[in-house]
Amino acid sequence: MSDYINALLKKPIKRTPIWVMRQAGRYLPEYRATRAKSGGFMNLCKSPDLACEVTLQPIRRFDLDAAILFSDILTIPDAMGLGLYFVENEGPKFKKNINNIDDINQITSNVNDNLTYVFDAITNIKQELNNKFPLIGFSGSPWTLATYMIEGNSSKNFHKIKKMMFCNPEYLNLLLEKLSQAVFHYLNQQIISGVDSVMIFDTWGGLLAKQNYLDFSLNYMQKIVTKLKASHPNIPITLFSKNGGKHLTKIADTTCNCIGIDWTIDIEEAVQLVGNKVAIQGNLDPALLLTNPEIIEKEVIKILNQFKEKTGHIFNLGHGITPDANPENMQALIENVHKFGAK
Amino acid sequence: MSDYINALLKKPIKRTPIWVMRQAGRYLPEYRATRAKSGGFMNLCKSPDLACEVTLQPIRRFDLDAAILFSDILTIPDAMGLGLYFVENEGPKFKKNINNIDDINQITSNVNDNLTYVFDAITNIKQELNNKFPLIGFSGSPWTLATYMIEGNSSKNFHKIKKMMFCNPEYLNLLLEKLSQAVFHYLNQQIISGVDSVMIFDTWGGLLAKQNYLDFSLNYMQKIVTKLKASHPNIPITLFSKNGGKHLTKIADTTCNCIGIDWTIDIEEAVQLVGNKVAIQGNLDPALLLTNPEIIEKEVIKILNQFKEKTGHIFNLGHGITPDANPENMQALIENVHKFGAK
Numbered sequence A, B: 001m002s003d004y005i006n007a008l009l010k011k012p013i014k015r016t017p018i019w020v021m022r023q024a025g026r027y028l029p030e031y032r033a034t035r036a037k038s039g040g041f042m043n044l045c046k047s048p049d050l051a052c053e054v055t056l057q058p059i060r061r062f063d064l065d066a067a068i069l070f071s072d073i074l075t076i077p078d079a080m081g082l083g084l085y086f087v088e089n090e091g092p093k094f095k096k097n098i099n100n101i102d103d104i105n106q107i108t109s110n111v112n113d114n115l116t117y118v119f120d121a122i123t124n125i126k127q128e129l130n131n132k133f134p135l136i137g138f139s140g141s142p143w144t145l146a147t148y149m150i151e152g153n154s155s156k157n158f159h160k161i162k163k164m165m166f167c168n169p170e171y172l173n174l175l176l177e178k179l180s181q182a183v184f185h186y187l188n189q190q191i192i193s194g195v196d197s198v199m200i201f202d203t204w205g206g207l208l209a210k211q212n213y214l215d216f217s218l219n220y221m222q223k224i225v226t227k228l229k230a231s232h233p234n235i236p237i238t239l240f241s242k243n244g245g246k247h248l249t250k251i252a253d254t255t256c257n258c259i260g261i262d263w264t265i266d267i268e269e270a271v272q273l274v275g276n277k278v279a280i281q282g283n284l285d286p287a288l289l290l291t292n293p294e295i296i297e298k299e300v301i302k303i304l305n306q307f308k309e310k311t312g313h314i315f316n317l318g319h320g321i322t323p324d325a326n327p328e329n330m331q332a333l334i335e336n337v338h339k340f341g342a343k
Helices: A003-008 A031-036 A041-046 A048-061 A075-082 A102-104 A110-130 A142-151 A160-167 A168-191 A210-231 A245-252 A267-274 A286-290 A293-306 A328-342 B003-008 B029-038 B042-044 B048-063 B075-082 B101-106 B112-129 B142-151 B159-167 B167-192 B211-232 B245-252 B267-274 B286-290 B293-306 B329-342
Strands: A084-089 A091-094 A135-140 A199-203 A237-243 A258-260 A279-283 A311-318 B086-087 B092-093 B136-140 B198-201 B237-241 B256-262 B280-285 B314-317
Touching: A003 A168, A003 A199, A003 A311, A031 A041, A031 A048, A031 A311, A031 B329, A041 A048, A041 A084, A041 A110, A048 A110, A075 A091, A075 A135, A075 A142, A075 A199, A091 A142, A091 A258, A110 A135, A110 A168, A135 A142, A135 A279, A142 A160, A142 A168, A142 A199, A142 A210, A142 B042, A142 B245, A160 A168, A160 B048, A160 B286, A160 B293, A168 A199, A168 A210, A199 A210, A210 A237, A210 A245, A237 A245, A237 A279, A237 B280, A245 A258, A245 B245, A258 B314, A267 A279, A267 A293, A279 A293, A286 A293, A286 A328, A286 B159, A293 A311, A293 A328, A293 B159, B003 B136, B003 B198, B003 B314, B029 B042, B029 B048, B042 B048, B042 B086, B048 B112, B075 B086, B075 B092, B075 B112, B075 B136, B075 B142, B086 B280, B101 B167, B112 B136, B112 B167, B136 B142, B142 B159, B142 B167, B142 B198, B142 B211, B159 B167, B167 B198, B167 B211, B198 B211, B211 B245, B237 B245, B237 B280, B245 B256, B267 B280, B267 B293, B280 B293, B286 B293, B293 B314, B293 B329
Parallel strands: A135 A199, A199 A237, A237 A258, A258 A279, A279 A311, B136 B198, B198 B237, B237 B256, B256 B280, B280 B314
Antiparallel strands: A084 A091, B086 B092
């Protein structure tokens, strides 16, 4: 078993594992070259061969401990017919938005038929990885998917979805219920196709008041965790609510295996909150990859020193690596984690 | 003494006071009318008569417990010569940015001579208020001012300032030291001109890791609090770090009188963290002003019920009121706070 999977399960490891959110991405020249030929980001996602190729690029270049499926968190709403597209420097957008109960009623949870490109990519990647590296599958959380579906893009203040949450919570609950079923089916099929662990990205749960977070974000992740644990008890699950440091004990209660944390909470404090219950993934500020190897070494050691146990830490950034990161700094990050991490 | 000042000092009150961040703003038709005639937002700020007029507009319309000086958090960098301007829907921008140590060396902390329009506005407003309402003065925090000065606009990932923080902390510290002196002189002169309390808005401190927040944001607010307390011991000071719920005990240690909180932490939990040490300002989600009076009543009662003490709560939103808020909902908010608040 790989160190990545062992760390998730809090079993003995040979060394602290590391992977990096968006490790297959624009900071890599080979990624930019493949993307330039692909005709755009969505083509890259939707071609199993190209998705496989870019998934493997960081694994070839760096001494990483896991590969993550190259895809987008918003494939499900796209498969539901909303028409996902990207405008340079503006983030994701949808051609159609969810505006009212009629729109929600028309949504179906059975979208795996429109996502075969993802499962095919997983098959290809697993074949190429040849069991030398574990593969991570993922999805956006129901709440996070709903924010993009209702707002139509990367929102500033999330007023449309919040208005629905406050004025028509039953509409939003219906949408989130449908999304949680879709995410379950999607991750379930990713597992059947071969991924070795799954992660749910809750990019926008952290902007909610506590009770709203519990009711509209964590509640639906809980449903997914419960169903996945019933169907695939041995597949580790990581939940990541950005800016969710204040909810860690509640997240740990879901029976997920691991909690992703961003840099706004110290790992030491996170461990105090969740104890021995779950593994922790994180949490270097991605902005550190704009500095230099000496500074990165110092900051990596700081984080490693905060995690006192022998296993249960998966090193990562606190959010995705950014296009302006220097690949040499990524190299330094990985080397330092392996040099100074648990052994 | 007004309920607002008494609540800040945790003295007995007649009723729970309320004011609202950006209460003089675009959600009000009378504000939009004045602004349309003014030739732009900065003209509104820089004309003592117009600033006075818009400061008073919400006080005339609603049963509010305090007025807040109409101004911008970025007047200091503008007075330092960076050239503040606004592009519709894009937030603040500067004509000149801070890029290196030479730029920082050229910055002077003595900028009150360029801010006389603010002090003149305060004189006018105090005269109009005629001691019937307390007047709140304010500034951006040194860290928040520095983010805009270095990034040049509302940043997405704050990479320029973070790079300076990690690679050249001595440069950033020099800038923040100059800014903290400028903010002190600015608030000091606001107090001399007549404001009854001051508030420091730290819009971006909450995006930092804990130690970075303490070193680069709170540390410089602390210096300002210490100096203001020495020169004006009776003027209450409110500190507001958006997304700063995780730092409340440290903020309370500054000897400020009040901590502003956003809606991502419950007041109940905030009180548990800071005990009897400081007053709490907050914390309704501004998105609730897009709903209706019934929902607002319910949410106001929820927040009021969380605050068990007799005094020390200043009701407010967790962030500024937004242009799409309905003035009738603002009215409902204020009425419900007075109807159900402490008496």
